[in-house]
Amino acid sequence: MSRAEDIFQKLVYFGEEAIDEFILTSQSEELFLDFKQADSLGKNGNSLHKDDRRNLAKCISGFGNSEGGVVVWGVECSRNIEIGDVARAKVKVQNVHRFLSWLENAISGCTIPSHNKVRNHIISVDENGDGFVATYIPKSEQAPLMTTVGNTFYIRSGSNNVPAPYSVLAGMFGRRPQAEIDLMITDKHLEILDNSEADILYPASIDCPPDKYMKIGFTIRGHNESNVIARELYLSCTTTSDGGDYNKVRFLNYNQMDTIAGIEGQLNIITRPELRVPPRSTVKFANVEIIFSPYIEEDFLLDGVIGADGTAPRNFRIYIPKNKLRSFVARGMREDADANILLNEFFAEYMVGDL
Numbered sequence: 471m472s473r474a475e476d477i478f479q480k481l482v483y484f485g486e487e488a489i490d491e492f493i494l495t496s497q498s499e500e501l502f503l504d505f506k507q508a509d510s511l512g513k514n515g516n517s518l519h520k521d522d523r524r525n526l527a528k529c530i531s532g533f534g535n536s537e538g539g540v541v542v543w544g545v546e547c548s549r550n551i552e553i554g555d556v557a558r559a560k561v562k563v564q565n566v567h568r569f570l571s572w573l574e575n576a577i578s579g580c581t582i583p584s585h586n587k588v589r590n591h592i593i594s595v596d597e598n599g600d601g602f603v604a605t606y607i608p609k610s611e612q613a614p615l616m617t618t619v620g621n622t623f624y625i626r627s628g629s630n631n632v633p634a635p636y637s638v639l640a641g642m643f644g645r646r647p648q649a650e651i652d653l654m655i656t657d658k659h660l661e662i663l664d665n666s667e668a669d670i671l672y673p674a675s676i677d678c679p680p681d682k683y684m685k686i687g688f689t690i691r692g693h694n695e696s697n698v699i700a701r702e703l704y705l706s707c708t709t710t711s712d713g714g715d716y717n718k719v720r721f722l723n724y725n726q727m728d729t730i731a732g733i734e735g736q737l738n739i740i741t742r743p744e745l746r747v748p749p750r751s752t753v754k755f756a757n758v759e760i761i762f763s764p765y766i767e768e769d770f771l772l773d774g775v776i777g778a779d780g781t782a783p784r785n786f787r788i789y790i791p792k793n794k795l796r797s798f799v800a801r802g803m804r805e806d807a808d809a810n811i812l813l814n815e816f817f818a819e820y821m822v823g824d825l
Contacts, residue, residue, distance in 0.1 A: 472537065472538055472608070472609075473501075473502045473537070473538075474502045474533070474537065474538035474539045474540055474606065474607070474608065474609075475538070475606065475608070475785070477502060477503055477539075477540045478540050478589075478591070478604060478606040479822070481540070481542065481591065481593055481604040482591050482593075482604070485593050485594050486593055486594040486601075486602065488593075489542065489544075489545060489557075489560060489593065489602060492505075492542075492545065492557040493545070493557045493558065493559065493560065496556040496557065496558075497556060497557045498555060498556045498557075498629065499547065499555045499556075499629035500628070500629050501536070501537070501539070501626055501628065501629070502533075502537070502538065502539040502540065502626075503539060503540055503542070504529055504539060504540070504541045504542070504629070504631075505541075505542050505545040505546075505547050505555070505557055506522075506525055506529075506541055506542070506543050506544075506545070507543075507544070507545070507546055507561050508522055508543050508544060508561075508563040508564070508569060509521045509522050510522050510563075510564070510569055510572060517572060518569075518572035518573065518575075518576050522572075523576055523580070523619065524619050524620075525541075526541070526573065526576060526577070526580055526605070527580035527581060527617040527618060527619050528617060528624055528631045529541050529605070529607060529631060530577070530580050530581050530585050530588060530607055530615060530617075531580075531581050531615045531616065531617045531622070531623060531624040531631065532624035532625055532626045532630075532631030532632075533607035533608075533609075533626055533631075534581070534585045534607055534608075534609065534610035534613060534615045535610065535613045535614050535615055535623065535624060535625045535626075535634065535642065536609065536625050536626035537609050537626070538606075538607055538608040538609040539607055539626060540604055540605065540606050540607070541604070541605040541607070542593075542602065542603075542604055543563050543569070543602060543603040543604075543605065544560060544561055544562050544563045544566075544593075544601065544602035544603065545557050545558075545559070545560060545561065545602070546558050546559045546560070546561045555629060560602070562596065562600040562601055562602065563600060563601060563602060563603060564599075564600050565599050565600065566592055566595055566599065566600055566601035566602070566603060567592070567595070567599065569603060570590055570592055570603055573590050573603065573605065574590060579618060580617065580618060580619075581615040581616060581617055581618060582615070582616050582618060583612045583615065585607065585610050585612070585615060587607075587608050587610070588605065588606065588607050588608075589605070589606045590603055590604070590605050590606075591603065591604050591606070608782075609782060611648055611650050611696075611781075611782060613642055614634065614639060614642040623639055625638060648696065648698065648780050648781055649694055649696045649698050649699065649700035649701075649747075649778050649780065649781050650694070650695045650696040650781060650782070651692045651693065651694060651695070651700060651703060651776060651777055651778045651781050651784060652692070652693045652695045652784065653690070653691075653692065653693075653776055653784040653786055653823065654690075654691040654692070654693050654752065655688050655689070655690065655691075655786075655817065655821070656688065656689045656691055657687070657688055657689040657757070658686075658687070658688045658813050658817065659686070659687045659688075659809075659813070660684065660685070660686050660687075660802065660809045660812055660813050660816075661684075661685045661687075661809075662682060662683070662684055662685075662802065662803065662807075663682070663683045663684075663685055663761075664681060664682060664683075665679055665680070665681055665682075665683075679716060679763075680716060680763045680764055680765060682763075682764065682803055683716075683761050683762065683763055684761070684762045684763075684799050684802045684803065685759055685760070685761050685762075686759070686760045686762070686813070686816060687757065687758065687759045687760075688757075688758055688817075689754060689755075689756070689757050689758070690705060690707075690754075690755045690756055690757075690758060690774070690776070691752050691753060691754050691755060692705075692747075692752065692753045692755060692776050692777075692778070692784075693750075693751070693752045693753075694747045694748065694749055694750060694751055694752070694753075694778075695750070696749055697749045697750075698749060699746050699747065699748060699749065700746070700747040700778040700779075700781070701741075701743075701745070701746055701747070701778060701779050702740055702741060702743065702778055702779040703740065703741045703745075703747060703753055703755075703776070703777070703778040704738075704739065704740040704741070704776065704777055704778070705724075705727075705737070705738075705739050705740075705755040705756060705774065705775075705776045706732075706736070706737065706738045706739075706774065706775050706776075707721065707736065707737045707756075707758075707772060707773070707774040708732075708733070708735060708736045708737075708772070708773050708774070709735040709736070709771070709772050710735070710771040710772070710773065711768050711769050711770060711771045712735070712770060713762060713766050713767065713768055713769070713770040713790075713792065713795055714763065714765055714766050714767035714768060715765075715767070716763030716765050717760075717761060717762050717763055717766075717770070718759075718760075718761045719735070719758070719759070719760050719761075719772060720758070720759040720760075720761070721737045721756045721757070721758055722756065722757040722758075722759065723754075723756060723757045724737075724739050724755060724756040724757075726741075726742075727739035727740060727741060727742075727755070727756075728740050728741070728742055737756065739755065739756065741753065747778070755776065760772075760788075762795070762798075762799045762802075763799070764799055764800065764803060766792050766795045766796045766799060767792070768792050769789070769790065769791050769792050769795070770788065770789070770790040770792075770795055771787070771788070771789050771790075772787065772788040772789075773785075773786075773787050774786045774787070774823075784823065785823045786821060786822065786823030787821070787822050787823055788820055788821045789820060789822075790820045794820075798812070798815070798816070
């Protein structure tokens with residue numbers, strides 16, 4: 471997970487508490503983080519203010535042409551002589567939902583070419599409809615990006631977006647087009663199995679395995695979204711914690727791939743050198759089966775990444791705290807359990823990443 475994505479996920483998960491921490495610790499603007507006050511008047515205005523549009527365009531160009539970053543709208547900065555601009559106070563964005571709509575509508579017109587991977591998230595909303603927005607701008611695979619306001623190419627330098635020097639632009643224009651591999655999760659299913667159907671091998675210390683298990687299955691695929699051929703596609707998955715001794719994670723049907731030995735609980739596979747993946751086509755990496763018992767002893771955590779030679783990786787994570795996992799499995803064991811509801815919860819709430 472990149473530094474920019476890590477900051478964005480922190481804001482999504484902790485909400486306004488993360489902003490409070492930025493202010494309490496005098497978090498400075500840096501290579502991957504920028505704070506902005508919104509000039510748009512959400513209650514009385516009818517479009518994104520020109521200063522907000524200019525700042526958005528500069529950030530999309532600067533972060534997109536560099537290693538990505540996050541803009542937090544609704545935070546006032548003050549100048550610190552030693553460390554630069556630091557978060558000082560909260561200045562909420564008026565009518566934050568309308569402001570979000572304006573941001574979404576403005577993104578495609580901010581740069582040439584447009585950056586279609588920019589994401590916005592409302593961090594919090596008070597009773598008046600005011601709040602904060604985080605804008606995640608990943609590194610662009612279409613760089614260099616030029617702003618439509620001022621026709622300037624920016625890069626991120628320290629805590630600022632600065633015009634790109636000629637030598638930097640020359641190197642960016644000289645890059646060959648790169649493939650882009652998107653993560654696809656398909657063939658999702660959930661089953662309740664008895665002991666014989668689960669077919670799990672236990673440690674010798676386990677004498678009394680449970681009678682019922684929950685099995686969640688899905689397929690990991692990679693889709694070549696680009697207009698160029700992709701080579702050496704890979705998948706790496708690591709199960710850091712499976713929830714307890716009775717739980718298992720299985721990776722199946724990846725025989726067409728070359729495997730690379732790793733640590734216990736890890737799968738490393740890569741397509742053979744002669745395999746080429748055409749534009750707009752899909753490759754199946756592996757089937758995944760996660761088997762849960764009612765006896766949950768710890769959190770569940772699986773990290774994964776897919777990609778191809780010369781492309782930006784796509785990360786994903788399945789994380790379920792043990793208390794939530796116990797509740798989730800217990801509901802699945804009921805006779806009136808709705809498998810579709812449980813599946814939607816599993817993939818919507820517990821699986822995160824570049825989906």
